[in-house]
Amino acid sequence: MTMTITTSNLNGIRAAKRKGFEHWAQAHTPNVWCMQETRAPQEIIGDIYGDLAREYVDAGSIASVDELNTIADVCKIKGRAGVGMISDMPVLETRIGLPGLTEDVDTGRWIEADIKSEQGYVITVICVYVHAGGLVGDIKEDQKYRFLDTMTERMRQLQDEAARGGKQAVLCGDFNIAHTPIDIKNAKANEDRNGFFPRERAYIDRWIDELDFVDVMRELAGDIQGPYTWWSQRGRAFDNNTGWRIDYQFATPELAQQARGFVIDRAPSYDARWSDHAPLTITYDI
Amino acid sequence: MTMTITTSNLNGIRAAKRKGFEHWAQAHTPNVWCMQETRAPQEIIGDIYGDLAREYVDAGSIASVDELNTIADVCKIKGRAGVGMISDMPVLETRIGLPGLTEDVDTGRWIEADIKSEQGYVITVICVYVHAGGLVGDIKEDQKYRFLDTMTERMRQLQDEAARGGKQAVLCGDFNIAHTPIDIKNAKANEDRNGFFPRERAYIDRWIDELDFVDVMRELAGDIQGPYTWWSQRGRAFDNNTGWRIDYQFATPELAQQARGFVIDRAPSYDARWSDHAPLTITYDI
DNA sequence: CGTATAATG
DNA sequence: CATTCTACG
Numbered sequence A, B: 001m002t003m004t005i006t007t008s009n010l011n012g013i014r015a016a017k018r019k020g021f022e023h024w025a026q027a028h029t030p031n032v033w034c035m036q037e038t039r040a041p042q043e044i045i046g047d048i049y050g051d052l053a054r055e056y057v058d059a060g061s062i063a064s065v066d067e068l069n070t071i072a073d074v075c076k077i078k079g080r081a082g083v084g085m086i087s088d089m090p091v092l093e094t095r096i097g098l099p100g101l102t103e104d105v106d107t108g109r110w111i112e113a114d115i116k117s118e119q120g121y122v123i124t125v126i127c128v129y130v131h132a133g134g135l136v137g138d139i140k141e142d143q144k145y146r147f148l149d150t151m152t153e154r155m156r157q158l159q160d161e162a163a164r165g166g167k168q169a170v171l172c173g174d175f176n177i178a179h180t181p182i183d184i185k186n187a188k189a190n191e192d193r194n195g196f197f198p199r200e201r202a203y204i205d206r207w208i209d210e211l212d213f214v215d216v217m218r219e220l221a222g223d224i225q226g227p228y229t230w231w232s233q234r235g236r237a238f239d240n241n242t243g244w245r246i247d248y249q250f251a252t253p254e255l256a257q258q259a260r261g262f263v264i265d266r267a268p269s270y271d272a273r274w275s276d277h278a279p280l281t282i283t284y285d286i
Numbered sequence C: 001c002g003t004a005t006a007a008t009g
Numbered sequence D: 001c002a003t004t005c006t007a008c009g
Helices: A013-018 A021-028 A042-059 A139-163 A198-209 A216-221 B013-018 B021-028 B042-059 B139-163 B198-209 B216-221
Strands: A003-009 A032-036 A069-073 A083-087 A091-096 A110-116 A122-129 A168-174 A247-251 A259-264 A280-284 B003-009 B032-036 B069-073 B083-087 B091-096 B110-116 B122-129 B168-174 B247-251 B259-264 B280-284
Touching: A003 A122, A003 A168, A003 A247, A013 A021, A013 A042, A021 A042, A032 A122, A032 A168, A042 A069, A042 A083, A069 A091, A069 A110, A083 A110, A083 A122, A122 A139, A139 A168, A139 A198, A216 A247, A216 A259, A216 A280, A247 A280, B003 B122, B003 B168, B003 B247, B013 B021, B013 B042, B021 B042, B032 B122, B032 B168, B042 B069, B042 B083, B069 B091, B069 B110, B083 B110, B083 B122, B122 B139, B139 B168, B139 B198, B216 B247, B216 B259, B216 B280, B247 B280
Parallel strands: A003 A032, A122 A168, B003 B032, B122 B168
Antiparallel strands: A003 A280, A032 A083, A069 A083, A091 A110, A110 A122, A168 A247, A259 A280, B003 B280, B032 B083, B069 B083, B091 B110, B110 B122, B168 B247, B259 B280
């Protein structure tokens, strides 16, 4: 009676497919799979979802392809962002877009699904792709912080709902922020670099300290250095494990307590990878 | 005592190199090689010329790499057009750009070299890349016709020089025009298509009838259907030999009379090719 | 460094 | 349909 949830930034669902990410799908078949940076139009995502459904059938986790529930939101700007989710568990409701966000350039970054566990619990799973942010002083920097502000408000609502005894929630995605020095190989050298600014890191502090969200993987792993979920494509970053932990699952407290284990699937070699991010899978006993 | 001259549109000198065009260089080592659509910056062309020089040394046609004479003109717009020439025969003078052309967007389309044959004759070899032309009514259409007008003027000068007993000339390149129905697989279907417009074909008529230039390959081959020098990358055009003859060598009459044979090296298979154009090589007895 | 679009052929 | 460039990461 467990639910495994995977989050992974695909860096292009077409590229991931070319590199064989469906083999990973067949080998792992997470119950819920949150994907970021699909970077493809709806039709293509639909086709690839069909392929994934066949892998799920072959793996025996569903009986026929139409049993795989799928959602996707693409970005208005072609080839950018894009988030999706597939689930072999019942999806009661889906919601697209981050509530309260006025800027319509920020499409393809937030989807929600209410999913029912085998034991009958309904939890809200959110798939988010936070802006990378561009250079300091850039227009996109403001956009990123407005997005972070708005999602913090949405997280407050989710937390209130959970605290009132309503649905528990888990926010999965690529946040493009390493939280503390143990979440980045070279903290000193990156103190004034995008993705590790104090101003960015403070959002994660706030989600944990003020909103009572739990950084599930960190809770399970304890305060060790790493593991990382992303390695730059430049130089030998992957081979040297010069990585960042920027992909997370943030859960409301009751759900977080049900977490039983996690896997960050750092592939055996650079050649065996289908994305610059490694998938983060957590198993919940619900 | 012959001089072989090759003309070939490379469709990107970097792509051609990836596909092994230097093996062709070693196997054929034409005395003069006119290349169109290099589509790369000077430094990169310089490096690749170095590689070609090594092939010429290995083939025994020159003793050391610095004996290969090279010229290149790139387009002001990055990644577009670009023409180059290499010669293992002495180059007395080089001239870059089409004289009389005011538009400076038309760079990387015309270079001239005065080359001395073993018997001591000096001939002017020109490498030209005529505009493909874009859609009808396009701004680029006008540009193409202005280019054709200007080069017709330059050809008149060259012809005058040759007729006066001065240097003979040969104009080698991708003209992006099929001359008559025997120069195109499907004349009927292409009568109102770019590259086979009556207005375009009339330029070649004029060069031959008024300016006394000789379409050397056609003169050698006679009025047979084909052969072609270019096949579209779409569909199975190459395998079906749905081609166009748009690469030519136009020579002044005395030089044309010295032509002894030609080869259009249509590769054995699609996979063995390093460009969508086939190289046209003509041997002159001078 | 790699995945995308867009322009050109 | 292939080759570039540019944007973004």
